[in-house]
Amino acid sequence: MTTLPPGSTIGILGGGQLGRMLSVAAARLGYRCHIFEPGAAPAADVAAQLTQAPYEDSAALEAFAKSVDVVTFEFENVPAEALDRIEALRPLRPNRRALAVSQDRLTEKEFLSGLGLRTAPYANVESAADLAAAVQSLGCPAILKTRRLGYDGKGQVRLTDPAQVPDAWAAMKDAPAVLEGFVGFSMEISVIAARGLSGEVACYDPGQNVHEAGILRTTTVPAPIPAALRADAVLLAGRILNALDYVGVLGVELFVTQGGLLVNEIAPRVHNSGHWTQNGCTVDQFEQHIRAIAGWPLGDGSRHADVTMENLIGTDMTRVPDLAATPGIALHLYGKADVREGRKMGHVNRITSATA
Amino acid sequence: MTTLPPGSTIGILGGGQLGRMLSVAAARLGYRCHIFEPGAAPAADVAAQLTQAPYEDSAALEAFAKSVDVVTFEFENVPAEALDRIEALRPLRPNRRALAVSQDRLTEKEFLSGLGLRTAPYANVESAADLAAAVQSLGCPAILKTRRLGYDGKGQVRLTDPAQVPDAWAAMKDAPAVLEGFVGFSMEISVIAARGLSGEVACYDPGQNVHEAGILRTTTVPAPIPAALRADAVLLAGRILNALDYVGVLGVELFVTQGGLLVNEIAPRVHNSGHWTQNGCTVDQFEQHIRAIAGWPLGDGSRHADVTMENLIGTDMTRVPDLAATPGIALHLYGKADVREGRKMGHVNRITSATA
The missing domain is CATH 3.40.50.20 (Rossmann fold)
Structure with missing residues (x-):
């Protein structure tokens, strides 16, 4: 190393x-x-x-x-x-394998299943006929997603009725897709995990994610889950990192279900749901990623505050003066020139308590 | 505004x-x-x-x-x-007056005295004869400093005996100087204070400074001083800011003496002894300065952790790998190409406890 x-x-x-x-x-x-x-x-x-x-x-x-x-x-x-x-x-860094897995939803699900991890039920969809068969087997509601280039809810169609198959398939514009069956879950959490050049792994405390219109709205740490699930989340992230011989920070989105944790998706990079680490940890996810790819020892990931991260999306920017005047809020603006609907313009980390 | x-x-x-x-x-x-x-x-x-x-x-x-x-x-x-x-x-921002005062040690001392604040006893020195008279009146030990361009102990001569007058004056190379009399103090502290465009003032908790070879070595918050002195320090900083119609962050170095606080010097900028705020406060001194000069509301300056800041000077850089592997230490390196003796290469903030 x-x-x-x-x-x-x-x-x-x-x-x-x-x-x-x-x-x-x-x-x-x-x-x-x-x-x-x-x-x-x-x-x-x-x-x-x-x-x-x-x-x-x-x-x-x-x-x-x-x-x-x-x-x-x-x-x-x-x-x-x-x-x-x-x-x-x-x-x-990270390597091509991590990219190949996460760039393609089908490859990703097969990789995760191969590790023995649970995912939503899924089916490969390359035609309207495939989709009809998949809807029959997985049931409705279900979500049809393009295999590649999915981002913030784009390239996705929700099916609530088998009659929607032709329109849903047309919306894919012949792109290979995956149908994901419905999963009942109580909340989404995510784990931001890192693996160093020498193979050591460090994870941050899982946070609870809340989405609006397909875009992350808030992440709150600690997530209100039992200690056993917290441990499961961290172990599972470590398994993914090791299987990929990964170097850097990885985001793992998980659903909390009655039967335990289920992997929604992985992102081979620093992750929006890890922004809270900027004001909750001595070494944040960005520095952790740089440490990993530069061959440094990883930060230990320990958390010294409870934090709620909230994204500032589009016209949320009008709230900046008020937020700036509120104690205990750290602002992080991105310097983007144009405010557009659905565009992430910045985020705030609200420190809700300091913990020794 | x-x-x-x-x-x-x-x-x-x-x-x-x-x-x-x-x-x-x-x-x-x-x-x-x-x-x-x-x-x-x-x-x-x-x-x-x-x-x-x-x-x-x-x-x-x-x-x-x-x-x-x-x-x-x-x-x-x-x-x-x-x-x-x-x-x-x-x-x-800040304005010329603040610069004029702090660029010249004599003007600075006269400004501070004019505000009713205590400084070390001082005398204006423009010749060897002035110096001899000043040494006689202030006694030895005393420190002769050029009025302008003093920085990290440069342009200073310590006199321990009146016989050193000719050599000390020669070292000034005819630059106007100030002789400062000896002050017995138990510690040096500093207050990092800010004043916004609309005139509001916010201060950080005073830190204790330890110097080595004329260069700041560590700053520790909280400084081990009674609450009354802490309040004095903050009030005094506010008085300086208001008198200068100041906008931005100002560093005030103070000596703790038996008779109370004495102002050593002021710096019209963010200050090395305020670097601890990066890991101890939601809004650090750098953001506070930008908030002030950009007409934003100031952060409230509250501190959520105990911190010791230590400068990494010259070959201290060899300690970086060890420091990087120690939990609770935040590294801040400056990206300077050449390691030189006495050169500030970075600093670390060691979080010694989190406070709610």
């Missing part, structure tokens, strides 16, 4: 708010960051360098890779060809 | 570690930063823009000023002509 020398440069694929917070964390550990982003890049305001180019621009990608010492990403849907070019030149 | 609109740019004179941490705090509130720095600029790694030019380059200074919405500084010895040019174009 080698530690990335001080002053080294970390390449980050993606220049959104996750890249922004990763770049700040990297600087705190003495590293510089180079962001690669095809579009607008709020991360560039706090990074040493920005390359703004499409992922198809192989010259730009190669120049980027050569200018850095290790490459990571804030976004899991980077095209495979772009990753090929980068991997030929520099280490990519 | 107007609040700086989201997406505005803040100009920072000076690109060292203080500018670096200010830039990160500004980004967290949705602002961009433009750094002006004649030399090496670790702040540029986390800033949207850098102008690297001498303070005498009036074209560069004017272009810088025009590109930003408000200007602040991390360093109080910016030449007056440079400040003239900037002030002609953009608001400077």
Whole structure:
């Protein structure tokens, strides 16, 4: 195991708010960051360098890779060809396997099932006929999701009646899809877990997630679950990390059901539901990810406060003056120029109590 | 009072570690930063823009000023002509008066005395004869300091015997100086205080400072002083802020003596002895400064943990791997390329207990 020398440069694929917070964390550990982003890049305001180019621009990608010492990403849907070019030149952390698994909902579910972990019942859907058969076997309600590029509720159709099969399939526009059966759950929680270069694992306390319109609204720690479930969540995350030979931070979304925990999905990166760690832990998820990919010892993940993280979405930005004047609230704005409906503009961490 | 609109740019004179941490705090509130720095600029790694030019380059200074919405500084010895040019174009916060007072030890002591605050006994020294007379009146030991550009123990000579007058004066190289008489004190503390655009004041809990070789080694909060002294320190800082019509964060170094508090010096900027706020408060001194100069409500300054801040100076950097592996320690490295003796390379905040 080698530690990335001080002053080294970390390449980050993606220049959104996750890249922004990763770049700040990297600087705190003495590293510089180079962001690669095809579009607008709020991360560039706090990074040493920005390359703004499409992922198809192989010259730009190669120049980027050569200018850095290790490459990571804030976004899991980077095209495979772009990753090929980068991997030929520099280490990519986490690795391709983690990306391959999480980029494709079917692969992900098969991987999780293969580890003996529970998921929602699912079926592969490549045609209207597949969908009709799947609806018959899994029942309604069910959710049809494209296998790839799902993000914040996009590319999803909810079926409440088998008669909706033709429309639902049409909405997929021939993209391979997965039908997920209905799961009764009492709450969604997530575990933010990390694995270092030398294989050690550290997890943060699970948080309870509340979504609105398919977008994460709040995460609250501690999640109101029994200690046994908390332990299950952490053990399960460790199993996923080890199976993937993972390096970095991984988000695992879980449903709490009467029969125990069920894995909803995994994200091979820092995760919105881990933003509370910025004000609840000595080493937050962003620094933890940088520590992992730079070969440092991981932070232990211990939590010194109870926190509720709330996303500021679209016009929630009008609440900023009030939030700024409220004690015990930490603001984290992303510096995005345009306020748009459904767009994550920032978040707040509300410290609800300090714990020794 | 107007609040700086989201997406505005803040100009920072000076690109060292203080500018670096200010830039990160500004980004967290949705602002961009433009750094002006004649030399090496670790702040540029986390800033949207850098102008690297001498303070005498009036074209560069004017272009810088025009590109930003408000200007602040991390360093109080910016030449007056440079400040003239900037002030002609953009608001400077804190104001010139605060700089004029703190740039000159004599002006500073006269200002503080004028407010009825205690300082060490002092005398103006413009010649060897002045020095001889001052030594006679204040006695030995005493410290001779240049009136301007003092920083981390540079430009200072300690006199233990009147016979040292000729050598001490020669060391000043004809620079106007101040002789400070000896003060018996039990400890040095400092108060980090802030005043907003609308005149409200907020202070952090005083910390105890320990120096080594003229450089701050550690700051510990809470300082082990009675509640009455804590209140005195905070009231006194408020008086200084109001008298200067100050906007931003100010550091006030105080000696604890048998007769009460005595002001050692003031620094019109975020201060090394306030770095503990990064891990002890919801709103740290860097965000507090940005809030003040951007016309936001101030954070209340309340502290949720006991913290000891320790500077990493020169070869202390070899301790980083051990520190990184110790729970409860937050690392803050400055990304400086060269390790030099006496150079501040980073700091750690050791959380010694969480308090509700």
